[in-house]
Amino acid sequence: MIGDSFTTQLTYSGILQSSPSVENSDKAKLQEYVDSFMKDYGPENGELTKEANVLVNTYDSGKRMNRAIQVMEAAEACGDTEDANTLLKALENELADWFTADNDNNAEDKYFYYDENVGSLFGFPQAYYTVDGMTDHHFHYGYFIQAAAQVAFRDPDFIAQYSDILNEVIGDIAYDKKDSSSKYPYLRVFSTYEGHSWASGHANFADGNNQESSSESINAWAALILYGQATGNEELTDLEEIHFIEIPKLKKINSEKDIVDVLEGWVEFLRDPESEVVRKLEMTNKEIREAKDELYRLSMDEKERALYFIREKSIRDEISALANAEEKGMEIGIKKGERNKAIEIAKSLLDVLDIETISIKTGLSIKEIEDIAVMKK
Numbered sequence: 046m047i048g049d050s051f052t053t054q055l056t057y058s059g060i061l062q063s064s065p066s067v068e069n070s071d072k073a074k075l076q077e078y079v080d081s082f083m084k085d086y087g088p089e090n091g092e093l094t095k096e097a098n099v100l101v102n103t104y105d106s107g108k109r110m111n112r113a114i115q116v117m118e119a120a121e122a123c124g125d126t127e128d129a130n131t132l133l134k135a136l137e138n139e140l141a142d143w144f145t146a147d148n149d150n151n152a153e154d155k156y157f158y159y160d161e162n163v164g165s166l167f168g169f170p171q172a173y174y175t176v177d178g179m180t181d182h183h184f185h186y187g188y189f190i191q192a193a194a195q196v197a198f199r200d201p202d203f204i205a206q207y208s209d210i211l212n213e214v215i216g217d218i219a220y221d222k223k224d225s226s227s228k229y230p231y232l233r234v235f236s237t238y239e240g241h242s243w244a245s246g247h248a249n250f251a252d253g254n255n256q257e258s259s260s261e262s263i264n265a266w267a268a269l270i271l272y273g274q275a276t277g278n279e280e281l282t283d284l285e286e287i288h289f290i291e292i293p294k295l296k297k298i299n300s301e302k303d304i305v306d307v308l309e310g311w312v313e314f315l316r317d318p319e320s321e322v323v324r325k326l327e328m329t330n331k332e333i334r335e336a337k338d339e340l341y342r343l344s345m346d347e348k349e350r351a352l353y354f355i356r357e358k359s360i361r362d363e364i365s366a367l368a369n370a371e372e373k374g375m376e377i378g379i380k381k382g383e384r385n386k387a388i389e390i391a392k393s394l395l396d397v398l399d400i401e402t403i404s405i406k407t408g409l410s411i412k413e414i415e416d417i418a419v420m421k422k
Contacts, residue, residue, distance in 0.1 A: 088135035102172035107188025166217035179246025187265025197275035
């Protein structure tokens with residue numbers, strides 16, 4: 046390996062709505078497959094399949110919808126509009142059944158229920174512990190979103206009737222806003238750090254959180270993109286961005302005034318979270334201040350813990366003082382106030398840190414801290 050860095054670049058080429066028709070394909074053979082499916086497994090009496098004794102739950106029902114989508118696309122490729130429309134109508138009936146609840150307390154009813162105690166949407170009947178263990182939500186719900194996307198491409202007016210419940214289904218697995226008042230947590234199942242999803246709702250499962258069906262995970266995220274494209278929802282098509290930055294190649298920042306955007310501020314934080322530039326950024330950038338607080342908290346020993354709480358109080362007091370001064374038009378005395386604050390911090394740290402460390406943390410000289418120590422005695 047030559048050099049001290051590398052770059053990984055992945056090209057996003059888009060998501061296909063369906064497999065393209067190949068010019069020299071055997072359409073007659075494909076039509077035979079469509080006819081065979083429609084005869085043995087196709088819709089009947091408004092139901093998605095004529096099969097007997099099928100399992101009805103969020104997973105098996107979802108997989109049957111996915112199967113119907115594949116055959117519908119094959120029928121379209123063959124010019125078989127009759128079978129394609131039959132399957133489309135059956136998909137619409139199935140989605141309408143799941144997305145419409147009634148009050149007859151029938152154990153076989155299909156419906157979704159939001160549980161505010163855990164902030165999650167549950168589909169009933171459940172399968173594979175989607176309710177009891179909150180597992181596999183993106184695997185199961187991905188099939189519903191995929192079906193909704195395919196219907197939306199062909200019959201947008203129908204799917205528009207169920208946009209509210211679809212937003213809930215999507216929100217459960219892919220809510221993208223960090224809002225404490227939200228009904229759902231931020232990206233519940235997707236780890237931006239790991240770059241993939243987790244299947245289990247909790248880590249007590251024998252295999253931990255695991256990701257035992259990457260194909261169904263990909264289906265869910267592809268379905269989100271397709272649904273966003275079909276409905277014009279750009280928030281879904283542009284849900285997540287990941288940037289890789291080679292810090293050594295970036296320019297040296299000597300002052301917070303040199304920072305022209307928030308990204309440069311974060312780069313400086315990653316380069317040296319204890320720098321003077323970052324210290325000044327903390328006064329105006331809440332996110333960087335919170336990140337530094339968390340960094341301290343995660344790396345604390347007994348001495349650092351004392352410093353952390355004192356530092357946190359100092360910064361909050363200083364921000365409050367600066368805000369009051371600005372509000373009243375008072376700029377005189379700020380520098381003096383900063384020095385006094387540093388002296389107070391130094392006094393508090395004399396019992397837990399050595400003089401050299403206190404000097405680094407407060408900006409006061411060693412001589413000044415020695416004088417403070419004498420006065421304190």
